[in-house]
Amino acid sequence: MEEDTDFRIKFSSLCYINDHVGFCGTIKSSPSDFVVIEIDEQGQLVNMVSDEPLNKIHSIPYQPNTFAKKPKLNRQNLTFEEPNQELDTLTKCLGGDPDLQSGLKSEDTNKDGTLKCAEEKADVLGSLLDEKTNELLSQFACDTKEKWNCTTELFGPPPEFSLGRILDKTQRASLHSAVRQKFPYLITVGKNSEIIVKPNQEYKELCHLVSEEEAFDFFKYLDAKKENSRFTFKPDTNKDHRKAVHHFVNRKFGNLVETKSFSELNGNAAHPNVVITVKFREKAHKHKKRSLLESQERKVVYTAFTLQKENLEMFEALGFLAVKLGVIPSDFSYAGLKDKKAITYQTMVVRKVTPERLKSIDKEIENKRMKMFNIRSVDDSLRLGQLKGNHFDIVIRTLKRKNNDSAHLEERILEAIENVKDKGFVNYYGPQRFGKGRKVHTDQIGLALLKSEMMKAVKLFLTPEDSDDPVNRAKKYFLQTEDVKGTHSRMPEFKVRERAMLESLNRFGMTEEGCVQAWFSFPHSMRIFYIHAYSSKIWNEAASYRLATYGSRVVEGDLVCLDGNVDDELLPNSKVHTVTKEEESTNAYGIHQVVLPVLGYNIQYPKNKVGEWYHEILSRDGLQTCRFKVPALKLNAPGCYRQILKYPHNLSYQLKDEQDTAVKTKDPCISEAPLSLLISFDLDSSCYATVCLREIMKQDV
Incomplete structure (x- = not known):
């Protein structure tokens, strides 16, 4: 298989939203040309202590x-x-x-x-x-x-x-x-x-059965959760009404409390007062309370830090840090993945490691092009998506006009940047999500996992590239011989994931069940990453098909977000609305509100040609009955929704020549010195700078 030619063709065929001409240039000539700085939830750059x-x-x-x-x-x-x-x-x-x-x-x-x-x-x-x-x-x-x-x-x-x-x-x-x-x-x-x-x-439902005073006190009682405490409703002579109250409490809170009726002596044997008493259920196993000192000793330690890395894959960085600290990769948490060929800054949290221990390896990790700073104790780990976005400082080198374009280069650059600034860009997942430049892409591995083809997924993961280096020589040896132990001895130590998988295969055997166990050598976040990669690839193709079919107008059957602030990971089905024919005719919604589902078991599809397309693609890939759950690997993908369009924020740029001086001529293309474009902008979380640049330049980057 040649170097991802098929992938390049597929990505190049994806639609654009703007109609400007664009320009040519080179991205990521060196890692220092592509600087990524995470923006935390408070809007602060994480490299600022x-x-x-x-x-x-x-x-x-x-x-x-x-x-x-x-x-x-x-x-x-x-x-x-x-x-x-x-x-x-x-x-x-x-x-x-x-x-x-x-x-x-x-x-x-x-x-x-x-x-x-x-x-x-x-x-x-x-x-x-x-x-x-x-x-x-x-x-x-x-x-x-x-x-x-x-x-x-x-x-x-x-x-x-x-x-x-x-x-x-x-x-x-x-x-x-x-x-x-x-x-x-x-x-x-x-x-x-x-x-x-x-x-x-x-609470409102209970108020239809009892007085508001009782409802008020009952819910306070529930929330207080005082052991051995009881709550009593007012006396009630109506048996049917009492039955309704019993049923309500047991239906809603039966796993927490139990109810009983008791008669009160009121001098009327025929119609005695009866009260309903509620008490908390006894726990099956009561554990002795630990002393304060014991609790403090058992408390999990969390240490946050800002990680700077250069030209290093994030999972490789985590593997190296885990070895040095004596923990496992899953003890690290982070808000988002970052590019490899770049200088990146991001917040991380590691469990079971003190700030002092983390500082002690500072010198050792510099040899791996990493630095840590802003090290401090925190109370909890991070979650994916727990950030506001990312800031990018990018240099695009060797600028030139497109073939047969006679316009001034500076005019083309200004036109392109202003267009994307005003009209946005198609919110594709970037090529780096799929393993740009590789023979086997992460989405292919994800598809194999979804189809429970565990051995195939392992072989795809260990497929070598064409380059002749120790890593690829070890992978070639594995595919030729399936000699797991021999491959492990040949695999360089810094390839932590590959070695972990090979160690597991050596223990459990090169069988389907052995391959299942091998995937468990990866943390959950890494296993689910491959499933998400497949869903991301399908989303890209769906977005391109949607724009090619209907353009920028919102049509009947489209899905739109009813909330102004779309959070891809958290947007519930209740916030997604299907556009009606009347809403299409009155232009009730704009293209910026249209969302498309990222595949999973808890999403709805558009009710137009795009929805039909989704089902055809799933059938093509043999997933027509897939529930996007892989029980063997404990993987569940509920799915989410993603906006078709996104916009860069705080965008600025400057043209410079190779001597690093600002270009002042009106027509920079006549300069003998090569020109570079310095461009800076912020993007929301889960957006890709390479995709924004693709829309600006109208070329794959």
């Missing part, structure tokens, strides 16, 4: 009395009432009913009638959230109750209010409990370290 605590809470405000499709808004232009009104707001949200307030248990109230628990939780919330967010949370709670009490039918998804991302586990747990205790008619949901507050529909 900061003393700011990693776990600072950044909250996203809620606009009061607004239940639109975009409840997360910027704080600008919002006005706030006087602070310290949480308890008044709570009283109002309870309906302002004197009977309801007086019906609360005496031990839960102060002499002035205010709620003890509310005051305590207000203190907790005040210590975790800033004053404005606290005020907006109270207003959100009040608006939720007003919406429930409204007689007019309301449409659209339930409102949400984000408290922002809280990286500290302890702070998150405290905040979850504080909100639920103060506002039992709200629920909190964790989503990638972000806490989302929503109306508690179960």
Whole structure:
């Protein structure tokens, strides 16, 4: 097989969105020509050492009395009432009913009638959230109750209010409990370290069976989770009604609590008062509580650091660091993968390694073109996608016009950059995701894994390139002989993944089951990477087909995102809408809102020719019945949605000659010195700079 000719043809055939001519140039002449710096969730470049605590809470405000499709808004232009009104707001949200307030248990109230628990939780919330967010949370709670009490039918998804991302586990747990205790008619949901507050529909449902006072106290009881405590509903003589309450509690919370009815003596033997008592189920195994000192000794250590690497594949870097630190590659976590042929900066977190231990290997890793800095202790690991994006500083060398183009080079460059700046670029996955320049691409391995062809996947992984070096000589020997032990002895030590797979094959044998075990020598993030690579390749082809078929207009059956801020990993099906014929005729949506599914078991397809195309491709690849789960490897791919178009941010550029001086002539193409373009921009997470440059230059890079 020749060097990825087929892949180049396929990638070159992908559509563009802009119609400018473009220009020619050379990308990645050296790693220093392509600098990638991660942008963290707070919008800071990770190569800038900061003393700011990693776990600072950044909250996203809620606009009061607004239940639109975009409840997360910027704080600008919002006005706030006087602070310290949480308890008044709570009283109002309870309906302002004197009977309801007086019906609360005496031990839960102060002499002035205010709620003890509310005051305590207000203190907790005040210590975790800033004053404005606290005020907006109270207003959100009040608006939720007003919406429930409204007689007019309301449409659209339930409102949400984000408290922002809280990286500290302890702070998150405290905040979850504080909100639920103060506002039992709200629920909190964790989503990638972000806490989302929503109306508690179960609370509303219970209010149809019992008084609001009882519902309020019942949900506070549930959230408190006090061992051996009990909750009792008001006496009830109606057997059918009691049965309905029993069924509700057991259906919704039966795994947590149990209910029983008890008769009360009221002097009426024919119609005795009966109360329903709720208590927490006993745990099957009660463990002794560890002492504080013992707990501290057993606490997992997490150390964060910024990794700078040059011309080094990320998995190879992780393998080397793991060997030096005496841990395994899966002990490292990161927010995103980075290019190989580049200088990259990214945040990483390693488990079970102290900052002092990490600093001790600083000199050793410099020989592998790596550096570490901003080393500090943190409370948890990182997750993929836990970043705002990436900043790129790129040099494009040997600039020239396209063949038969008589326009000035500077004009072509300006036209191309401004076009992409205004109209965006097709959000393809970049060639590096598939192993650019290799005989076997990662998507081919992913397809074999999805079809449970484990031995084929192993052989694809160990397929050599044409170059004659120790690594490829070892791979050629393996394919010729299947001598695992001999191949392992020939494989250089720095090829950590290959050696790990060979060690596993030597132990379990070169069989289908042995190959399954061999894949377990890779961490989960690496195994699922190959599945994602196949899904990414199909997404690229789907996006190109969609644009070739329908162009930039939004048509019936397209999928559009109803939320202004699309997060590819988190966008639920409820936020995806299928365009109707009427919406097509009124141009209700723009092409920037169109999304396409990344293959998985929990996605929906467009209801037009694009959806048909997806099914044809799956049939072509033998995946028509695939559920995108590989039980043997414990891999599940739920799928997600990805916007067709993306836009570069903070884009700037400058032309320079080989002497590194800025070009001032109006027609730089007449200069004898070769020209270079210095271009800088930011991209959202999961976007590829090479794809943006491809759209600008109109050439594969």
